[in-house]
Amino acid sequence: MSNLEIRPAEQVCTAGEQGDGVELLTPRDVPLGGPRAMNVRRTLPQRARSLVGAWCFSDHYGPDDVTSGEGMQVPPHPHTGLQTVSWLFEGEILHRDSVGSLQTVRPGELNLMTAGVGISHSEESPKGSRPPRLHGVQLWTALPGSALGIDPHFEHHGDLPVARHDGAVVRMFIGRLAVGGQELASPATTYTPLVGAQVDLEPGAEVRLDVDPAHEHxxxxxxxxxxxxxSVVPPSNLGYAAPGRPTLLVRAAAGAPARAVLIGGLPFAEDIIMWWNFMGRTHEDVVRARDDWMAQIADLDDGSTTYADGAAGRRFGQVQGYRSGPLRAPELPDLRLKPRARPGR
Incomplete structure (x- = not known):
């Protein structure tokens, strides 16, 4: 999924300080606008904390009624330096990308796209008969410096490990953890130690997750x-727990079932700069990526956008089969940012 903000800020993402207890990160509503006209609730990045392990972006959306209109429509757009993690609670999304992937993702399945040096993709609600609601999360992870130059690739995992224990169901989509003595390990490719899992609880149920104490979650x-x-974590909020815990307890109140997504990983050792859909280490990385993308698309007199000649062989490749041309990149801000040093470094 693209960040469709019209005026995205250049964001310095750096590992935050690690205190005691659970830190509550409240969401901000982001109207993405454009053809998708979707509002999302964003908890990462934000000023208080921009990374949890390598997780650097978290949008929570829906449930949205997609019975009328075209539903989700995100035209071809680029990414660098990250992995996109598409995870649904309800609905379907059709993914296309410039390495030739064409894949529908459904609840309980994982679409994982690794941008590396550069990729482009589109996402849309499938035409014709489809589930009436769209509801899920879009997550990004930052690639370490050693993986920034890898070739782009895509994975779909439709058969992920699941544990059921004392009224809890845990679906593992990234990394590994243990539930009631059962080890869960996702087959998804990662480049830093990560954890990603959906946790469903019956009313009044609780589950204790065995995790790596070196990870933050x-x-x-x-x-x-x-x-x-x-600590109570309200819906759409993100509760942060610092490293040092060998287990994590998640409990649902007695009155209703609950659903949550756990993310985590080893604290990320590098500072990054993220703007729009690009991730790099310097302002110049972002400028270069934007220039390369804009060089691949040509503006027409009527204001629409299409690929320039030879786009398929350029950095971001070309998405085939989407009904419209690629997105223009927004204008860069005048401000030039440098990554901040983390506390104690």
Whole structure:
């Protein structure tokens, strides 16, 4: 999924300080506009904390009625330096990309796209008969410097490990953890140690997750009344827990079922700069990526956009089969940012 903000800010993402207890990160509503006309609730990045492990972007959306109109329509757009993680609670999304992938993702399945040096893709609600609602999360992870130059690629995993224990169902889509003595390990490719799992709880149920104590974690609540460790995390909020915990307790209130997404990983060792759909280490990385993308598309007199000649062989390739041309990149801000040093470095 693209960040369709008209005036995206250049964001310095750096590992934050690690305190005691659970830190509550409240979402901000972001109207993405454009043909998709979708509002999302964004908890990463933000001023208080921009990274959880390598997780650097978290949009929570829906449930949205897609019975009328075209539903989600995100035209071809570029990415660099990251992985996109598409995870649904309801609905379907059709993914196309410039390495030739054509894949529908459904609830309980994972679409994982690795941008590396550069990729472009589109996402849309399938034509014809489709589920009436669209509801899920879009997550990004930052690639380490050693993986910034890798070739782009795409993975779909439709058969992911699931554990059921004392009224809880845990679906593992990234990394590994243990539930009630059962080890869960996702087959998805990662470039830093990561954890990503959906946790569903019956009313009043609780689950203790065995995790790596060197990792930091955060719980994004989708629905229900949820306690994370000893702190209540309201729906659409993100509760952050610093490293040092060998287990994490997630509990649902007695009155209703609950659903949440756990993310985590080893604290990210590098500072990054993220703007629009590009991720790099310097302002110049972002400028170069934008220039390369704009060189691949040509503006027509009527204001629409199409690919320039030879686009398929350029950095971001070409998406085939989407009904319209690629997105223009927004104008860069006048401000030039440098990554900040982390506390104590």
């Amino acid at each position: 955060a719980l994004l609540v989708d629905s229900g009344e949820v306690t994370f460790e000893q």
